[in-house]
Amino acid sequence: MTTVRVELDQRAYDIRIGAGLLGRDTFADVAQPKARALIVTNTTVAPLYAQALQQALEPHFAEVLQCVLPDGEQYKDWPTLNRIFDALLERQCDRKTTLFALGGGVIGDMTGFAAACYMRGVPFVQVPTTLLAQVDSSVGGKTAINHPLGKNMIGAFYQPRLVVADVETLRTLPPREVSAGLAEIIKHGAIADAEFFGWLETHMERLRALEHDAVVHAVRRSCEIKAAVVAQDETESGLRAILNFGHTFGHAIEAGMGYGQWLHGEAVGAGMVIAAGVSERLGLLDPASAVRLQELVRRAGLPVEAPALPLQRYLDLMQVDKKNDAGNVRFVLLQGLGGAVLRAAPQDLVTSSLLAHGAIRDASPAMSGPGSPASRTAGSLAA
Amino acid sequence: MTTVRVELDQRAYDIRIGAGLLGRDTFADVAQPKARALIVTNTTVAPLYAQALQQALEPHFAEVLQCVLPDGEQYKDWPTLNRIFDALLERQCDRKTTLFALGGGVIGDMTGFAAACYMRGVPFVQVPTTLLAQVDSSVGGKTAINHPLGKNMIGAFYQPRLVVADVETLRTLPPREVSAGLAEIIKHGAIADAEFFGWLETHMERLRALEHDAVVHAVRRSCEIKAAVVAQDETESGLRAILNFGHTFGHAIEAGMGYGQWLHGEAVGAGMVIAAGVSERLGLLDPASAVRLQELVRRAGLPVEAPALPLQRYLDLMQVDKKNDAGNVRFVLLQGLGGAVLRAAPQDLVTSSLLAHGAIRDASPAMSGPGSPASRTAGSLAA
Known part of the structure; x- marks a missing residue:
């Protein structure tokens, strides 16, 4: 013990x-x-x-x-x-x-x-x-x-x-729920400990097989990282918000699909990939690190694309999120692997990353059906 | 101000x-x-x-x-x-x-x-x-x-x-609600400040008429007493419980009658008289002070008798009260006017005070109707 x-x-x-x-x-x-x-x-x-x-x-x-x-x-x-x-x-x-x-x-x-x-x-x-x-x-x-x-x-x-x-x-535990747990473990590495992130890349298969020593190490290191953050900011007046990396998008996915359709960890998995996309677009994260994150999420058995909902639905759902600060939506973003910052992001960059990872571009004010390939083109979006 | x-x-x-x-x-x-x-x-x-x-x-x-x-x-x-x-x-x-x-x-x-x-x-x-x-x-x-x-x-x-x-x-405010507020003012004097209790005896009519200076003094002194207690024990791990003087009985009255029938302050008024009765029976409060409290409650326009419910109903209702400490019901009692203690009281003394102030003695295990004069005799009760 x-x-x-x-x-x-x-x-x-x-x-x-x-x-x-x-x-x-x-x-x-x-x-x-x-x-x-x-x-x-x-x-x-x-x-x-x-x-x-x-x-x-x-x-x-x-x-x-x-x-x-x-x-x-x-x-x-x-x-x-x-x-x-x-x-x-x-x-x-x-x-x-x-x-x-x-x-x-x-x-x-x-x-x-x-x-x-x-x-x-x-x-x-x-x-x-x-x-x-x-x-x-x-x-x-x-x-x-x-x-x-x-x-x-x-x-x-x-x-x-x-x-x-x-x-x-x-x-x-069903394998799907093991993967959901791995999402939060990956998150802890991504926001606070690049070495632990590397360890996860090496041990992902052992973790999914629930090998005792690997699991105990991953649980302990995750708890240490979380405990250190919570000890500095119990009621989330500042630093603690970094633990929400991937969660602004993740909560929007969960709410948009109806609670219980996606597991929380699954939504966080895809949410981290989108948040890394925003970080990359802001120049905070190099493209290779964004790829490493996406790959680790994928190897954990988690989705790396958000479900296909209209873009506007995602934007609406994120307005009401608790990190909403008097009207300005702030995001937890990666500043390199192992570091996190809290920052307001221009809406076009948020939109661009959402579209790159599964959101459907709305062709008209009326709700469109599942997007055509053209409407799902990734990349920057003219305002 | x-x-x-x-x-x-x-x-x-x-x-x-x-x-x-x-x-x-x-x-x-x-x-x-x-x-x-x-x-x-x-x-x-x-x-x-x-x-x-x-x-x-x-x-x-x-x-x-x-x-x-x-x-x-x-x-x-x-x-x-x-x-x-x-x-x-x-x-x-x-x-x-x-x-x-x-x-x-x-x-x-x-x-x-x-x-x-x-x-x-x-x-x-x-x-x-x-x-x-x-x-x-x-x-x-x-x-x-x-x-x-x-x-x-x-x-x-x-x-x-x-x-x-x-x-x-x-x-x-309707006069009935002014009286309900006076119950808590009287409580603050009774548990913490004999001089304020005496001031209330002198100024009760002016308070009921809502004379400005009298009301401001009574509100301020009540808030000072309560603030001093709360500052010492915010989460009621000890001292703060004295603010519940009259409330164990009061809550039983409110619940027994159905919430909203008696105003909280009215229930506390009668509850304080019953609690003073227990204090007197334990030798903590002299009979003259118990009479002074009852008289001040009466002059505030408040009931000094609990509603006529079966005794067992009162005892049942008090078991679940929050001051219930692992099975032993403790009461806030007066140790002289202006002083309060928290103490477990023998059930026969509690019963005796309840019967002296309106509870109906149950003649049989079946619920009796409104008690006969004989069944409402006050005084000590053989167990």
Whole structure:
């Protein structure tokens, strides 16, 4: 087992990474022998790991309850969140109740937000069982639910007491979700660590095969990079925004396709390629590095083209994004591999990169169907 | 205009108290000329004061929007909260949008919680227009909505940037709501300041008549007491609980009657009398002081008896209260007038005080109707 510390003063916490952590006494630090625990999980994960976590927690709590939610991004909404509150209130759970998020990013985001709100805040622990959650969403305290008009629009910054990433749980993950997790790992290399990016180029096949040492290294290095950024800017007033590399475009893809059609990591994969395209067009990134990024995304099993939606739809969807700063859309861009900057980009360069990577050029104000080859020509666009 | 400072380090803020503040340039400190403001108010307050606030804010913001909610505690729920999110997202409001809560405690609690959650936190300002909100709920950062199984169960600690208490707005307040606000003023004297309690005994009639100098003094002294407590314990890990004097019983009354039947302040009025009864039975409060409290509550126009519900219903309702600490219900009790302690109380003393102040003794396990005189005998109860 290896440990990464997230340094946030009184809210500092450990991320424990290793194999077989659900079967060991990993949870003694958060024990509350007189209080209850509530495991929040979903119908896919519950049959696999809920029993193991239940047994691991029972020695440390007066009672361990479970709340099993439906599985999927489309359930990251208020009615489903409210089922957690129902479970807590039906059993008259008090302020010392600890919530355990057992599952992927959706379960982690919802359980964390429920913990932030229940009686104005109860402790919670992340037990991520997907690669994406282990390397990204379980770390840093961003919690939220979706609103019909925007993803993650309703939430809180609320830190867990502990994160336990058992890499053995990844063995039951569909390959598509392994790839989705790799998107965030690639992102961490791209924005902060060129050496790690190179290591990923060397080890991509081993990662996709879930070789233990490779996975532990990639999870640990990702968590270290994210923890260092979060420690400097917990509530995203500045630096933390670099973690959104690929996400402005990615969120637009997810919303444009309808939540749940593309996995978050898939959308981020294509989004990073588009953002690298903008970086290249602004002269921040050399063409060879943009190609390296696209190639690594492709080798991770991720899409490198956005879905074919009208260009204007993408532009509309990006206006409402949270990085929208009083009307000016700023993008996280690469300044060489391993470096990131936050910068407003001219709309023609954004448009050009979108068209180069799959967006459909609108022939007329009316919505056109799938673009003809001519309408999908890449390159610069006259305004 | 007088100012009370709430000392919370980076989150410190001012409470401005005086007459005609909506008509003056009170809001320059929170100006964001490139960002939007959203006034959240209700159908009762909007016709009275929304236009004045709109005009006061327009010089300081790029655009000032309004969201008018239905009026009443029964709307302090998720669907109504979501109307604030709808208003923000339909206009693509970004993270610099400032929310203004114009109204009473319900509007303040909901607007504050919406501000805490929207994009994981946007600034907000309290503009309380009821006495209860001016002396209590607008100060200290407690925000929440109700759940069918409990009041204020879903919320956040989230501080406003500024509180503006214009005492002129109290002139449109129904007398019943003036009395409800006086309950919290009496509470502040009872738990923290015997001299202020004595001042209230002298000035109660002037307060009920809303005489300017008396009201400003009472609002200021209440805010000072509350601010001092909140500054020491923002998230209610200890001391802050004393502000809940009368509230364990009060919340049980509100829930037992159905939210919105009794005003919060009315329930707190009767709740304080019952809590004083428990204090007296524990030997913490002399009988003369308990009588003084009951008399002041009565002179404020507030009920001194709880509504006639079965005793067991009260006991059930108090179990789920937030002050419930791993199964042991603790009460805020008076240790002399002007002092408060947090202590678990034997159930027979709680029962005795409830029966002395209106609860119906249950004759059998089946629910009885309104109690006979015999079943309502006050005094100690054999277990």
